[in-house]
Amino acid sequence: MNRSSMFVAASLCLVLFAPLAAGQRASSGGLSAAVKQDMMKSLERGAAYLRQQQRADGTWENHAGITAVATAALLKQTGVSREKQLEAVGKTLDAIAKLAKPDGGIYESSIPHYITAVNIMALAAGGRPQDKPLIEKGRRYLAEHIWDEGEGIKPTDKWYGGIGYGGSNPDRRADIISLEYALRAMKESELPSNDAAWEKAIKFLQRTQNNSETNDQGWASNDGGFVYYPGFSYNTEGGTKSYGSATYAGVMSYAWANVKKSDARVQAVMKWVRDNYTLDENPGMGQKTVYYYYLVFAKALQAFGEPTIVDAKGRTHDWREDLGKKLIGLQHPDGYWVNTDKAELQDNKVLVTAFSMQALEAALQ
Amino acid sequence: MTTATLPILEAVVVVVAAPIAGVALCAHRHRVASRAVGVFGFLLFASAVWTMSLWGWSAAALRIVCLSHAMLAITGLAFAALGAWCRATLRDPLDAAAVSTGAALVAAFGLFAAGPAIADLPTGIINAALSSNPIVSTASAAGVDLLRTDLLYRLSPLAHRRFEYPSWYSGLALYATLLMIFAAGTTRSLRKGWS
Numbered sequence: 235m236n237r238s239s240m241f242v243a244a245s246l247c248l249v250l251f252a253p254l255a256a257g258q259r260a261s262s263g264g265l266s267a268a269v270k271q272d273m274m275k276s277l278e279r280g281a282a283y284l285r286q287q288q289r290a291d292g293t294w295e296n297h298a299g300i301t302a303v304a305t306a307a308l309l310k311q312t313g314v315s316r317e318k319q320l321e322a323v324g325k326t327l328d329a330i331a332k333l334a335k336p337d338g339g340i341y342e343s344s345i346p347h348y349i350t351a352v353n354i355m356a357l358a359a360g361g362r363p364q365d366k367p368l369i370e371k372g373r374r375y376l377a378e379h380i381w382d383e384g385e386g387i388k389p390t391d392k393w394y395g396g397i398g399y400g401g402s403n404p405d406r407r408a409d410i411i412s413l414e415y416a417l418r419a420m421k422e423s424e425l426p427s428n429d430a431a432w433e434k435a436i437k438f439l440q441r442t443q444n445n446s447e448t449n450d451q452g453w454a455s456n457d458g459g460f461v462y463y464p465g466f467s468y469n470t471e472g473g474t475k476s477y478g479s480a481t482y483a484g485v486m487s488y489a490w491a492n493v494k495k496s497d498a499r500v501q502a503v504m505k506w507v508r509d510n511y512t513l514d515e516n517p518g519m520g521q522k523t524v525y526y527y528y529l530v531f532a533k534a535l536q537a538f539g540e541p542t543i544v545d546a547k548g549r550t551h552d553w554r555e556d557l558g559k560k561l562i563g564l565q566h567p568d569g570y571w572v573n574t575d576k577a578e579l580q581d582n583k584v585l586v587t588a589f590s591m592q593a594l595e596a597a598l599q
Numbered sequence: 600m601t602t603a604t605l606p607i608l609e610a611v612v613v614v615v616a617a618p619i620a621g622v623a624l625c626a627h628r629h630r631v632a633s634r635a636v637g638v639f640g641f642l643l644f645a646s647a648v649w650t651m652s653l654w655g656w657s658a659a660a661l662r663i664v665c666l667s668h669a670m671l672a673i674t675g676l677a678f679a680a681l682g683a684w685c686r687a688t689l690r691d692p693l694d695a696a697a698v699s700t701g702a703a704l705v706a707a708f709g710l711f712a713a714g715p716a717i718a719d720l721p722t723g724i725i726n727a728a729l730s731s732n733p734i735v736s737t738a739s740a741a742g743v744d745l746l747r748t749d750l751l752y753r754l755s756p757l758a759h760r761r762f763e764y765p766s767w768y769s770g771l772a773l774y775a776t777l778l779m780i781f782a783a784g785t786t787r788s789l790r791k792g793w794s
Contacts, residue, residue, distance in 0.1 A: 401742065576760060
């Protein structure tokens with residue numbers, strides 16, 4: 235073979251095999267085929283654990299919220315037919331539908347806003363035609379419980395546009411996590427993007443963000459991240475310093491509320507994300523609620539739509555690959571995940587497994 | 600303060616005042632004690648009417664007000680009986696007041712003061728502790744999510760664990776039982792006299 239023939243052959247090889255090699259990483263963002271396969275296997279083990287723990291009536295842990303999160307995790311599992319999924323959770327969706335109240339809420343008794351939000355997500359993931367009216371009423375229930383003039387709260391009030399736990403609670407307070415759940419449920423149930431609830435929510439979001447240029451609250455600094463509610467943070471260092479799960483909940487909420495990537499508020503929060511990129515802990519909280527952190531980390535970055543994050547030191551992170559490897563490493567041989575820190579029910583294997591599965595599922599999209 | 604705070608404040612007042620009232624009334628004749636119970640009943644009735652006027656007259660509000668005031672009544676009588684029993688047992692009325700009020704305060708606030716030690720206990724024990732708490736029971740009967748109120752949610756690790764509020768009937772049953780035990784103890788001690 236002469237030199238020119240060799241050149242032609244090498245070029246042909248490049249043309250033929252380069253797309254194949256690129257294809258190995260093209261699906262699910264930048265995931266390599268090997269990690270993707272491991273993530274799918276990890277999901278299968280998680281799903282098997284959830285099915286093992288499911289009660290005869292289709293529910294889990296005698297808890298409406300845990301049941302809904304586990305149901306959504308199984309229904310969103312990639313690579314499983316809808317028929318097979320409904321075989322596992324059809325009864326569960328029936329049980330959830332039975333919780334529907336005349337006002338649109340879907341809950342038993344306590345924390346009605348949270349429970350309605352996760353139940354809407356489960357019903358929406360199920361996609362059954364008979365659940366559509368419940369989903370529509372439920373999302374309206376959530377949209378109407380976002381605080382506004384109807385509750386006597388003016389746009390200048392720090393709670394305006396937020397949502398709390400609901401029920402007859404003596405406090406009037408909202409928080410970023412309750413709002414994130416409500417907005418996620420509204421988004422997944424396809425509340426129209428021109429609904430007034432989104433705009434109201436943005437008001438609360440920007441008052442929860444440490445970004446003094448857009449936050450009219452005196453306490454706001456400029457790290458770009460989010461706190462639990464205006465003027466209060468769970469960051470273990472105290473004060474109103476931002477922390478991980480609240481911040482990713484903020485990123486995701488901005489995305490759901492159709493705030494553009496180029497917006498100054500989104501740019502500010504993404505700076506926090508770059509400055510604090512880690513999967514070893516929930517930044518500012520340690521191991522506390524770290525699995526909820528993984529969930530919002532995945533959903534927020536998936537909604538943001540960038541396959542990589544360049545951290546403050548200039549290192550490029552393929553967040554999907556990082557998260558996949560991290561969660562696979564944390565999975566127990568029996569298929570479950572559990573947190574060593576008990577706060578917010580993260581000692582519950584079913585709930586934490588469902589969170590982890592949903593994080594993996596978001597990373598695989 | 601919002602209207603939902605009312606049952607909580609009333610429960611706190613009952614926890615502090617009832618044992619002292621029990622100590623004071625123990626030395627008096629039966630008729631005085633009966634009148635005091637009547638006054639307590641009237642105050643509860645007035646409070647219920649006032650609460651209803653604030654919450655609005657509806658079947659749901661009526662149910663909640665009735666249950667929470669029944670809980671207030673039974674816990675008030677139980678703690679008063681405890682005060683009376685302490686007075687019938689101990690020579691010094693100040694000792695009786697201190698012991699009975701101290702016990703009532705521990706029952707009401709011990710759960711919140713214990714902090715992480717309580718939060719690490721199994722869910723069943725946490726639920727039992729919540730059932731025996733007069734303030735949680737009254738708030739729960741009034742449909743108030745006490746542990747997720749701003750202050751407790753920020754301060755108490757208990758609020759971040761899995762728990763179930765007591766049903767109204769379990770709280771009523773527990774304090775009715777305690778009332779009978781304390782009343783029987785008082786009667787027995789009064790018959791025996793201070794030895």
